[in-house]
Amino acid sequence: MESAERFAGDLNENYELIMRAWPHANALRNVLAGNIVDYAAALHGSFSIIEIGSGAGESTSIILETLHFKGLLERTKFTSVELDPVLAAKQKKSLQSFIQKGVLEVIVADAFSYLKVSPAEVYNIFTSTWTLHNFNADLRLPLLVDIYRIMKSNGLFAVMDKYVPDEPDEEKRTFAEQLGSFHVYKSAGRKDLQSIMKAHEIEDRAPEYIMRTQETFKVMQQIGFSNCNLLIRARRDGVVTALKRKV
Numbered sequence: 001m002e003s004a005e006r007f008a009g010d011l012n013e014n015y016e017l018i019m020r021a022w023p024h025a026n027a028l029r030n031v032l033a034g035n036i037v038d039y040a041a042a043l044h045g046s047f048s049i050i051e052i053g054s055g056a057g058e059s060t061s062i063i064l065e066t067l068h069f070k071g072l073l074e075r076t077k078f079t080s081v082e083l084d085p086v087l088a089a090k091q092k093k094s095l096q097s098f099i100q101k102g103v104l105e106v107i108v109a110d111a112f113s114y115l116k117v118s119p120a121e122v123y124n125i126f127t128s129t130w131t132l133h134n135f136n137a138d139l140r141l142p143l144l145v146d147i148y149r150i151m152k153s154n155g156l157f158a159v160m161d162k163y164v165p166d167e168p169d170e171e172k173r174t175f176a177e178q179l180g181s182f183h184v185y186k187s188a189g190r191k192d193l194q195s196i197m198k199a200h201e202i203e204d205r206a207p208e209y210i211m212r213t214q215e216t217f218k219v220m221q222q223i224g225f226s227n228c229n230l231l232i233r234a235r236r237d238g239v240v241t242a243l244k245r246k247v
């Protein structure tokens with residue numbers, strides 16, 4: 001199944017309600033944003049950030065606000081790539097002030113096609129949240145290769161996603177915990193979402209989709225990434241950083 005199909009219809013339309021089963025979402029987004037900002041603060045002059053699968057701007061807004069808070073906005077050029085035009089429109093509306101300042105550009109495009117035609121070594125920072133796991137491993141590999149290609153030397157890869165535990169018992173435990181949290185949909189009168197999200201979670205765990213953390217790091221290191229690091233994990237979700245740097 002294509003990533004766009006995996007994330008269309010029920011999931012996109014009910015995203016706010018769906019996120020109730022991920023109460024740690026913004027805590028992880030804040031860790032991600034803090035890391036991006038610390039890295040950016042050490043750069044000289046202007047810097048560029050690209051985010052893919054930015055949805056309605058859930059993480060984009062936190063990253064931009066954190067950059068603003070640290071006085072880095074004037075030096076920021078942020079490109080946000082989202083496939084779904086409805087979500088991209090929502091993002092454009094809520095983040096209008098950043099667009100007007102010339103900091104943010106929202107692009108409606110398929111990330112694969114967009115990165116493919118991007119020149120090499122143009123972005124200081126690559127970021128994404130809860131998007132890469134939607135691509136099966138056969139698609140994710142060439143995508144990671146393109147991400148590496150478009151990043152500047154010494155660039156930062158900072159991603160929050162389903163970087164699940166490698167340890168089998170912990171993987172099973174967190175899976176059960178995540179499924180257990182879907183009762184919130186029933187309480188909200190949407191029992192249908194409980195089975196939809198259970199099916200999605202089971203699919204994310206299938207061999208062709210699952211992103212075991214250390215396994216993923218090995219793939220990234222083969223591409224050329226170094227300093228792969230899991231900063232924090234809550235349940236099945238983690239914030240990962242890496243550098244485009246020769247070791």
Ligand SMILES: C[S@@+](CC[C@H](N)C(=O)[O-])C[C@H]1O[C@@H](n2cnc3c(N)ncnc32)[C@H](O)[C@@H]1O
Nearest residue numbers: 003004007053054055058083084110111129130
């Ligand atoms: C789970 S949502 C994550 C949204 C947001 N980043 C967040 O943290 O909540 C995945 C997003 O990726 C987008 N997406 C899926 N396939 C894509 C593709 N090929 N190119 C760009 N965006 C894509 C979906 O439309 C959706 O907005």
